Amino acid sequence: MTQKNDIATPRPSIRRLNASEVRRRCEPSDLNFQTTDELPILNEIIGQARATQAIEFGVNMRSKGFNIFALGPSGAGKTTTIQQYLAQQATSRQAPDDWCYVYNFDNPDTPRALRLPAGNGSSFRDDLQALVKTLRDELPKAFESEPYTRHRNQIIRKAGEARQGVLQEVDNDAARRGFSLVQTPNGIIISPLLHGKPITPEEYEALDPIQRAEYEGQRPELQDLLENGMRRVREFEKQAESELEALDQSVARRLIERRVADMQAHYNHGDIVRNYLQDLANDVVTNVDTLREAQAGAAEAPARPMMKRESPWERYRVNVLVDNTKQSGAPVIIERNPTYYNLLGRIEYRVELGALVTDLAMIKPGALHRANGGYLVIEALPLLRNPFALDGLKRALVEQRIVIEEMGAELRNVPTATLAPEPIPLDIKIVLIGEPQIYYNLYTYDEEFRNLFKVKADFDTELAWNQENIQHYARFVAGRVKDEGLRPFQSAAVGRIIERSARLVEDREKLTTCFGDIADLVRESSYWAEKAGQSLVQAEDVDTAIHQRIYRANRVEERMQEFIDNGMILVDTQGSVVGQVNGLSVLGLADYEFGRPSRITARVSVGKEGLINLEREVKLSGPIHDKGVLILTGYVYGKYGQHQLLSFSASIVFEQSYEEVEGDSASAAELFALLSSLANLPIRQNLAVTGSINQQGIIQPIGGVNEKIEGFFEVCVSRGLTGDQGVIIPIQNVRNLMLREDVVAAIAQEKFHIYPIATAAEGITLLTGVAAGELQPDGCYPAETVNGRVEDRLHELAELGRDAPEPEDDSLDEKEDKEEDKEA
Numbered sequence: 001m002t003q004k005n006d007i008a009t010p011r012p013s014i015r016r017l018n019a020s021e022v023r024r025r026c027e028p029s030d031l032n033f034q035t036t037d038e039l040p041i042l043n044e045i046i047g048q049a050r051a052t053q054a055i056e057f058g059v060n061m062r063s064k065g066f067n068i069f070a071l072g073p074s075g076a077g078k079t080t081t082i083q084q085y086l087a088q089q090a091t092s093r094q095a096p097d098d099w100c101y102v103y104n105f106d107n108p109d110t111p112r113a114l115r116l117p118a119g120n121g122s123s124f125r126d127d128l129q130a131l132v133k134t135l136r137d138e139l140p141k142a143f144e145s146e147p148y149t150r151h152r153n154q155i156i157r158k159a160g161e162a163r164q165g166v167l168q169e170v171d172n173d174a175a176r177r178g179f180s181l182v183q184t185p186n187g188i189i190i191s192p193l194l195h196g197k198p199i200t201p202e203e204y205e206a207l208d209p210i211q212r213a214e215y216e217g218q219r220p221e222l223q224d225l226l227e228n229g230m231r232r233v234r235e236f237e238k239q240a241e242s243e244l245e246a247l248d249q250s251v252a253r254r255l256i257e258r259r260v261a262d263m264q265a266h267y268n269h270g271d272i273v274r275n276y277l278q279d280l281a282n283d284v285v286t287n288v289d290t291l292r293e294a295q296a297g298a299a300e301a302p303a304r305p306m307m308k309r310e311s312p313w314e315r316y317r318v319n320v321l322v323d324n325t326k327q328s329g330a331p332v333i334i335e336r337n338p339t340y341y342n343l344l345g346r347i348e349y350r351v352e353l354g355a356l357v358t359d360l361a362m363i364k365p366g367a368l369h370r371a372n373g374g375y376l377v378i379e380a381l382p383l384l385r386n387p388f389a390l391d392g393l394k395r396a397l398v399e400q401r402i403v404i405e406e407m408g409a410e411l412r413n414v415p416t417a418t419l420a421p422e423p424i425p426l427d428i429k430i431v432l433i434g435e436p437q438i439y440y441n442l443y444t445y446d447e448e449f450r451n452l453f454k455v456k457a458d459f460d461t462e463l464a465w466n467q468e469n470i471q472h473y474a475r476f477v478a479g480r481v482k483d484e485g486l487r488p489f490q491s492a493a494v495g496r497i498i499e500r501s502a503r504l505v506e507d508r509e510k511l512t513t514c515f516g517d518i519a520d521l522v523r524e525s526s527y528w529a530e531k532a533g534q535s536l537v538q539a540e541d542v543d544t545a546i547h548q549r550i551y552r553a554n555r556v557e558e559r560m561q562e563f564i565d566n567g568m569i570l571v572d573t574q575g576s577v578v579g580q581v582n583g584l585s586v587l588g589l590a591d592y593e594f595g596r597p598s599r600i601t602a603r604v605s606v607g608k609e610g611l612i613n614l615e616r617e618v619k620l621s622g623p624i625h626d627k628g629v630l631i632l633t634g635y636v637y638g639k640y641g642q643h644q645l646l647s648f649s650a651s652i653v654f655e656q657s658y659e660e661v662e663g664d665s666a667s668a669a670e671l672f673a674l675l676s677s678l679a680n681l682p683i684r685q686n687l688a689v690t691g692s693i694n695q696q697g698i699i700q701p702i703g704g705v706n707e708k709i710e711g712f713f714e715v716c717v718s719r720g721l722t723g724d725q726g727v728i729i730p731i732q733n734v735r736n737l738m739l740r741e742d743v744v745a746a747i748a749q750e751k752f753h754i755y756p757i758a759t760a761a762e763g764i765t766l767l768t769g770v771a772a773g774e775l776q777p778d779g780c781y782p783a784e785t786v787n788g789r790v791e792d793r794l795h796e797l798a799e800l801g802r803d804a805p806e807p808e809d810d811s812l813d814e815k816e817d818k819e820e821d822k823e824a
Contacts, residue, residue, distance in 0.1 A: 014762055016755060017734065017737070017754040017755075019744050023508075023739050026470065030495070033474065035488045035490055036474065039478040042478070045077075046476065048077070051072070051458055051459045054457040065454050066455055068455045069433075070082055071435065071436045072461065073459075077516065078459050079334070081459070086377070089375075090330040095327040095329060095330070096322075096327070099115060099372070100113070104422075105315075111319075125320050127266070131256075143292065148251060152247060155247065167233065173225055174226075179191065180198050190222045190226055245289075249288055283315070294312050322369050331370060335376060340386060343392060346404065347418060358418065358419060359419075363421055373427055378433070387407070392407075404421050463511050464511070465511050477497060477518075487526045492538065493525065496542040497542055499738065500521060500542070506704075506706060509735060543741075553589070553591055556594075557592075557596075572685035573686055580601045581669045581672050582689065583690070584708035585661075585666065595709065602653075604678055605797075606797055607648060607649025608648075610650070611632075612649070614652065620657065622660055624664050625666075628693075631695055634695040638695055648678075650678075666692075668699055668730075671760060672763055675790055681768040681789065682768065683768060684767050686726070687728055688708075689728045691733075691763075699731070699759060705733040706737065712727055717746075721752060722751075725752055726752055726755055727753075728763055729756055730758075
């Protein structure tokens with residue numbers, strides 16, 4: 001019970017913030033230049049000491065698995081920072097080796113990988129191409145030379161004479177038996193002689209049977225004689241063919257061996273290159289006849305070009321997969337489209353006669369090939385969006401080699417015949433860039449990822465607003481101006497950009513590291529200065545760029561303001577109402593956030609239901625908002641239920657709210673509405689409230705304080721500023737204030753006010769004009785204070801509700817769940 005004779009506690013003095021406390025300014029004395037033309041370009045990385053140290057560690061750590069994941073919000077400069085740092089590191093390292101694919105003479109389906117020092121790949125290709133051209137030119141000449149022709153003719157003549165001698169010997173043996181060798185279209189046969197001449201078929205049929213039988217009896221012996229003779233002829237012919245082949249190969253060997261030896265001496269880079277050149281020489285010698293035929297065929301115009309087969313000379317081509325001729329240090333590759341094939345390479349095909357064909361010239365490199373021996377930077381989100389890309393990347397890092405194969409080949413039931421190039425050893429440092437959530441999900445659920453990306457480079461989103469960083473910011477602006485040909489900035493314009501940077505992080509002691517947004521503001525400010533016909537960008541041009549950016553995005557905000565102005569959305573800015581307070585919330589679109597006031601009301605009645613969150617009852621309350629309501633409920637029961645059993649019914653609601661309510665930043669406002677209703681004390685409607693509360697009654701900081709203040713300010717301006725309007729904020733949020741210039745001007749003229757509070761007692765006192773009241777030694781509150789009136793009302797409600805029925809335990813959503821279960 002309250003003491004009726006106690007005097008109300010005096011109203012505490014709650015100060016109002018002055019104009020200098022609601023916006024920090026970058027003073028001219030902080031900027032020791034007139035225009036950015038006087039400043040050097042910034043080449044160092046700003047405000048990312050932790051991330052830079054992690055990147056340095058990851059880059060220099062040569063052990064397996066120490067790849068880097070750079071995490072931070074979009075626009076924090078991750079890519080630029082990493083690219084700059086890696087470019088600096090790359091200059092201190094040697095250019096990596098070239099890689100070529102050549103024909104594999106032992107296994108044609110598996111092209112051989114050759115490793116050559118940087119710049120030697122293209123020269124090796126050119127030299128080998130020149131060697132092949134020389135062979136193609138010299139080979140016909142060598143086979144048309146007089147020594148070759150004479151030697152060849154000797155072999156052919158010798159074989160012909162040997163053949164003739166064997167046939168003459170067989171013919172003589174046959175003649176002694178009354179037979180002769182006869183040349184027919186079907187070959188050589190043995191025919192009987194009649195009157196010294198081979199007998200005709202008609203004459204043979206006219207012979208008497210005895211004579212025919214005599215001839216037939218000798219035929220087997222003579223046939224064996226002929227077969228033996230022909231066998232000897234074939235041996236002579238085979239010997240002649242071997243001699244001719246040896247002659248051709250000796251000619252080819254003389255042409256190629258010296259030239260190949262010269263190339264082996266020039267490209268003395270290990271056994272693989274030397275062995276390949278020797279295999280090439282052997283292949284030329286072995287297949288010299290095939291090469292000659294192809295050369296002769298190429299000289300003739302083909303009748304059907306589509307039927308042309310690949311020339312055997314093509315096998316001596318070199319596919320320079322990676323050419324580091326122009327590379328002065330280690331490569332730094334940024335892969336913007338990390339598909340499976342763009343990372344690991346691919347084998348292309350062409351259509352010939354309805355079939356897909358390929359060769360080693362159609363093997364194409366991926367980013368891993370180009371970055372091998374250096375650094376590869378990949379955006380994590382596109383990598384995850386492309387099928388098999390992350391799996392292929394991890395497999396290459398685990399095996400430390402690059403395998404070019406069809407995507408998902410391991411999942412096919414029937415393998416496809418294609419080339420299988422030899423794997424290339426992989427020596428690379430991978431840097432993935434992504435949002436923090438991507439990193440944490442991969443780290444949690446992908447064990448391979450944890451083992452392969454052991455270095456986390458965590459990019460900060462803010463840095464201290466101090467003199468050193470002011471100069472860094474100014475030099476950053478100067479760099480954008482010089483690099484992009486923009487208009488120079490006056491020092492005041494740079495100061496305005498620094499102030500905008502603090503607004504972006506909602507902290508007057510900090511600046512943003514999202515330099516992508518700052519760079520855009522620099523570009524837009526230069527545009528408006530150019531449109532105004534100015535040679536220098538002034539502070540007003542920066543303001544114009546900010547205002548124009550807001551104007552392009554705030555159509556929804558203006559429509560909401562129209563609804564408030566015409567009374568469609570009910571918001572009061574004057575008068576006092578019991579159980580009603582102006583809460584503040586932030587609405588976020590994709591690219592824009594703005595504050596808006598919301599009417600929060602509370603009604604109290606006899607009952608035992610306690611505090612009812614109407615948003616929760618209709619499933620329009622998020623979990624954090626539910627928690628906030630439960631916390632303020634705990635505050636009420638803890639503060640007023642120490643000496644009496646609380647029994648009441650109360651409802652709290654965001655009026656005209658048709659979407660989910662989330663967050664606890666309105667819990668203080670909800671508490672004030674409830675206390676007002678319980679105490680029957682009206683709340684000032686010229687004030688709006690934001691802030692969360694804990695169970696001890698301490699006001700806690702919230703986000704979006706600038707947008708919330710400006711949202712209520714817009715409503716007040718539309719209704720007309722009266723000089724007594726303002727916003728109550730948590731005292732901790734004072735450091736977050738970077739309000740618009742028009743709001744600052746209104747505060748300076750005392751037309752609008754900001755009240756920082758630390759406790760619920762300060763807030764309810766300011767809103768009602770009645771002291772909150774301190775607990776007296778007897779455990780009661782003074783009667784005419786807010787707390788005293790609340791305590792009395794709760795006691796009255798408890799007495800009135802003594803005989804009221806007990807409320808059902810089930811909330812509305814629990815009832816619905818039970819009904820659904822019953823129907824099921």
